[in-house]
Amino acid sequence: MTTSSLRLRAGVVSIVLLAAFLGIWHLATRSTGTTAAMSPEYAKLMGLTATQGKSAMPGPVDVGAQLWEHLKRPFYDNGPNDKGLGIQLGYSIARVGTGYLLAVLVAIPLGFLIGMSPLLSKALDPFIQVLKPISPLAWMPLALYTIKDSSISAIFVIFICSIWPMLLNTVFGVAGVRKEWINVARTLEVGTFRRAFTVILPAAAPTILTGMRISIGIAWLVIVAAEMLVGGTGIGYFVWNEWNNLSITNVIIAILLIGIIGMLLDQILARFTRMVTFPE
Amino acid sequence: MTDKFISIEGIAKRYPAAGGATTTVFENLWLSMPRGEFACVIGHSGCGKTTVLNVLAGLDAPSEGAVIVDGQAISGTSLDRAVIFQSHALLPWRTVLGNVAYAVSSKWRRWDRARVKAHAQTFIDLVGLTGSEHKRPSELSGGMKQRVGIARALSITPKIMLMDEPFSALDALTRGTLQDEVRRICLETGQTAFMITHDVDEAIYLADKIFLMTNGPGAVLAEVVENPLPKDRGRTDLHRHPLYYALRNHIIDFLVTRSRTFTTEKPDHDPRNVPVVQIGKPGLTIAASDEQQQTRTPGTSPGLTA
Ligand SMILES: Nc1ncnc2c1ncn2[C@@H]1O[C@H](COP(=O)(O)OP(=O)(O)O)[C@@H](O)[C@H]1O
Ligand SMILES: [Mg+2]
Numbered sequence: 373m374t375t376s377s378l379r380l381r382a383g384v385v386s387i388v389l390l391a392a393f394l395g396i397w398h399l400a401t402r403s404t405g406t407t408a409a410m411s412p413e414y415a416k417l418m419g420l421t422a423t424q425g426k427s428a429m430p431g432p433v434d435v436g437a438q439l440w441e442h443l444k445r446p447f448y449d450n451g452p453n454d455k456g457l458g459i460q461l462g463y464s465i466a467r468v469g470t471g472y473l474l475a476v477l478v479a480i481p482l483g484f485l486i487g488m489s490p491l492l493s494k495a496l497d498p499f500i501q502v503l504k505p506i507s508p509l510a511w512m513p514l515a516l517y518t519i520k521d522s523s524i525s526a527i528f529v530i531f532i533c534s535i536w537p538m539l540l541n542t543v544f545g546v547a548g549v550r551k552e553w554i555n556v557a558r559t560l561e562v563g564t565f566r567r568a569f570t571v572i573l574p575a576a577a578p579t580i581l582t583g584m585r586i587s588i589g590i591a592w593l594v595i596v597a598a599e600m601l602v603g604g605t606g607i608g609y610f611v612w613n614e615w616n617n618l619s620i621t622n623v624i625i626a627i628l629l630i631g632i633i634g635m636l637l638d639q640i641l642a643r644f645t646r647m648v649t650f651p652e
Numbered sequence: 653m654t655d656k657f658i659s660i661e662g663i664a665k666r667y668p669a670a671g672g673a674t675t676t677v678f679e680n681l682w683l684s685m686p687r688g689e690f691a692c693v694i695g696h697s698g699c700g701k702t703t704v705l706n707v708l709a710g711l712d713a714p715s716e717g718a719v720i721v722d723g724q725a726i727s728g729t730s731l732d733r734a735v736i737f738q739s740h741a742l743l744p745w746r747t748v749l750g751n752v753a754y755a756v757s758s759k760w761r762r763w764d765r766a767r768v769k770a771h772a773q774t775f776i777d778l779v780g781l782t783g784s785e786h787k788r789p790s791e792l793s794g795g796m797k798q799r800v801g802i803a804r805a806l807s808i809t810p811k812i813m814l815m816d817e818p819f820s821a822l823d824a825l826t827r828g829t830l831q832d833e834v835r836r837i838c839l840e841t842g843q844t845a846f847m848i849t850h851d852v853d854e855a856i857y858l859a860d861k862i863f864l865m866t867n868g869p870g871a872v873l874a875e876v877v878e879n880p881l882p883k884d885r886g887r888t889d890l891h892r893h894p895l896y897y898a899l900r901n902h903i904i905d906f907l908v909t910r911s912r913t914f915t916t917e918k919p920d921h922d923p924r925n926v927p928v929v930q931i932g933k934p935g936l937t938i939a940a941s942d943e944q945q946q947t948r949t950p951g952t953s954p955g956l957t958a
Contacts, residue, residue: 552741555711558729560758560808570754574745650745651790 394432401431430621438621439628453613455605457625461633463605467523467598468591468637471530475587479535480580483542484568487576493543500539508533508594512601522602526595533594534587541583545576577648585641592634607633656720657687657844658708658812662924663717665703677703678871679716680923683863688842690835692855694903695865696911701848705816708846709735722811731759734810738817740797742789742804749785752776752804759808775807776800779833795826802830806837813838815847819854831857832887839883852903856896857887864906866914872921874914877902877929895932902931 430438446458486492508529515525549572557567599608607626614622664679677700685691693701706712708719710729719726721733742751752772757763763771776785779799789797798818805813818834819827835858838845849855855862862877880895890896906914915921 550741552737552739553743555735555737556741556743558711559709559731559733559735560755561729561731562758571743574743648745651788652744 398431398433401429428620430624434621435624439625442625452604455610457607457610457629460605460607460610461629464595464599464607465633467526467606468530468588468595471527472534472588472591474527475531475535475538476584478531479538479583480542483539483580484546484572486539487543487546488568488572493547500536504536504540508590509597509601512598516602522604526598526602526606529598530591530595534591537586537590538580538583541586542576542580545579545583546572548579549575574648574650578645578650581641581645581648585638585645588637588641589634592630592637596630655686656684657689657722658683658685658846659720660684660704660708661718661720663704663707663714663719665700665707665712666715675869677868678865681717681873682924682926683873685844685846685861687844689860690838690843690845690858691847691861691863692859693846693848693863693865694850694852694855694907695871696867696907697850699865699868699871699911701865702816705735705814705846705848708812709733709814711735731808732811734805734808734813736798736801736805736813736815736818738820740789740794740801742797742800744789747786747788748776748781748792748800749773751789751800752807755804756807772803772807775803778806778837779803793826794822795830798822798830799833802834802837806841806843811844813843813845813847815845817848817850820850827851827854828887834858835887852900852907853890855903856881856899857885857890862903864903864911866911870915872915872923873926874906874910874918874921875927875929877931880930880932899931902929 442457446456448454448456449459486496511529511532512525515528516522519525519528553571553575554567557571562570595606596608596611599606600612603609603612607630611623611626611630614620614626660681660683663681665677666674666679667677669675681704683704693704695701703712707714708726710726710733726733743754746754749769749772752775753768756768756772760768760771773785776782779802781796781799781803784792784796789800792800798821801818815834819830822830831854834845837843838858845858847858849858856879860879862879863873864875864877865871866874877899880899881890881893885893910917
């Protein structure tokens with residue numbers, strides 16, 4: 373009962389904070405009436421922004437109206453520079469998904485091997501230590517040069533940035549499986565393969581999933597920057613294109629959607645993590 | 653004593669110590685047990701009891717020597733030797749039934765699901781956990797967890813049960829009940845059991861033979877004490893038996909002083925012929941091996957009370 377009332381009160385506070393934020397935003401960006409006289413040519417040059425004292429920053433009402441327009445037609449396609457937000461987000465999600473899944477396929481088996489073999493662990497450690505801190509975007513030119521395809525290069529960048537947290541967490545989780553659980557399997561004469569699936573995998577799963585959750589977050593951060601660089605499609609390109617169009621309203625809408633999608637991706641992984649977590 | 657179902661033959665365990673030296677936990681350790689016997693090992697912390705048990709289980713390899721079980725030298729772990737771990741070592745992501753079934757399906761790989769489940773259920777019932785099959789270990793009390801550990805070990809019908817201080821983490825009441833259960837099950841099934849304990853009364857209640865180990869490093873098996881109490885002893889009236897205090901005092905004496913001084917006082921101690929102490933039969937202490945004759949008298953006289 374106390375937790376539900378706490379949740380209710382927290383919800384109320386959240387709504388109040390949102391309303392206050394929107395209110396201040398609205399007040400800060402509203403029109404202040406016609407400003408001082410200026411030559412008609414100059415006024416024409418400056419547009420409404422200068423002539424009516426309207427802030428260059430769109431207010432919440434402008435953003436809301438524009439967002440409604442986007443939501444009504446999320447999937448239209450009027451050529452390279454004018455696509456619905458749904459399509460742009462779809463491109464980004466597809467790239468993140470592909471790069472991320474490839475990283476899962478490499479990181480988890482490799483992490484298992486490294487975690488189970490002290491030799492491999494020691495031998496590969498220097499490579500991992502050097503590769504891990506490299507900004508994923510630093511790989512971009514090399515990827516573009518070797519792959520010669522901007523879209524695949526973006527996927528590669530996602531792959532390379534999401535592999536490290538998963539790899540390290542898998543290694544950590546596998547190497548840290550309690551000795552007593554391994555000993556149980558040993559006294560039962562369970563073979564290496566069955567042991568990997570029936571003891572090590574379930575024991576390490578929460579740690580592995582935590583790594584996967586960190587990775588999806590990083591991948592979603594990186595895709596926006598990567599798409600700004602490679603251009604063409606995707607939510608990152610959309611942000612950059614709308615900035616070039618000086619449409620701050622669309623930029624704000626994109627920021628909002630990037631946040632919401634990122635949150636959803638994180639929640640999905642959080643749910644999986646909860647599914648494999650066992651109480652002790 | 654002619655039947656050596658388990659025979660530990662001259663094992664040693666050494667660990668590399670700081671500065672290139674080696675620490676010898678124990679060396680030239682000999683110990684044997686006939687089939688169907690319940691043996692307890694008593695000794696101070698760090699003397700190497702767990703190491704001996706792990707070697708016997710095959711979880712650890714001795715630096716020297718060999719272990720023969722049922723006429724065969726062991727190499728590694730085996731389903732013939734079940735271990736009940738001190739920390740119960742249940743897999744927390746599996747239910748009670750899942751934990752026992754894991755052991756069952758490991759032993760009988762070709763059994764179908766229903767058969768594995770039925771077999772596991774028998775042993776869950778045996779340890780008194782009927783109704784808790786679908787609980788996870790985190791939902792169980794310490795005593796219930798250890799019961800699952802016992803059911804898991806018994807379910808593979810091992811030749812030997814190895815227990816490393818299985819009840820030391822439990823409260824006295826639970827410990828008592830589980831001791832009763834283990835004793836009942838072992839007597840009913842004629843199980844050979846090797847158990848480490850800190851608790852002298854537990855050893856007196858459960859064991860047919862009590863192995864006394866001196867302090868480490870360089871621990872030796874000092875004596876084998878035969879339990880003079882009748883087979884049908886009860887846990888609550890142990891202390892009424894005329895030989896109880898003599899036995900208990902003998903062991904406590906050993907733990908308090910002789911475990912420390914034994915190696916200096918008995919420089920001619922032969923680890924292959926460890927003296928067998930028979931409380932209540934003065935002058936009748938016989939060496940462990942058949943070819944040896946009586947060597948010395950026991951330390952405590954019968955009937956002595958604390
Ligand atoms: N991996 C190891 N490395 C070095 N020393 C060890 C190791 N494992 C155990 N020992 C030493 O071996 C001795 C015996 O340990 P153990 O068999 O656990 O004793 P007990 O079970 O009788 O308390 C201890 O002194 C301990 O420090
Ligand atoms: Mg121990």
